[in-house]
Amino acid sequence: MIIAKPKTIDEYLDIVDQAIFEIDELLMCAEDEGEMDYQLTEMAHVYEHLAKILKDLHAYIKDGKHQFADGSDLAFMPIVKQARNAIPFADLLDLLNDVHRSGFES
Secondary structure (H helix, E strand, O other): OOOOOOOOHHHHHHHHHHHHHHHHHHHHHHHHHHHHOHHHHHHHHHHHHHHHHHHHHHHHHHOOOOOOOOOOOOOOHHHHHHHHHHOOOHHHHHHHHHHHHHOOOO
């Protein structure tokens, strides 16, 4: 999946929303598959945690409380680094983190 680097906060929020959508889809699949897809079921708690972090991020940005370009990683990056192979939308999370770290291009 190739997504252009966001140039505005609204575009950034669209990508946050896309990541949340992807997580919700995985959680629905985990629920539907049950024990048939062990890895998906095992990762459900990780996906739920990622969703919470992303929803909090969305709220902080909307409230004007999020600081971009501070050079730090977002709170979900340790999870992404540890479970990258089990996160099909890791590229979205990498993009969000990259823009968070470096800011928007003018």
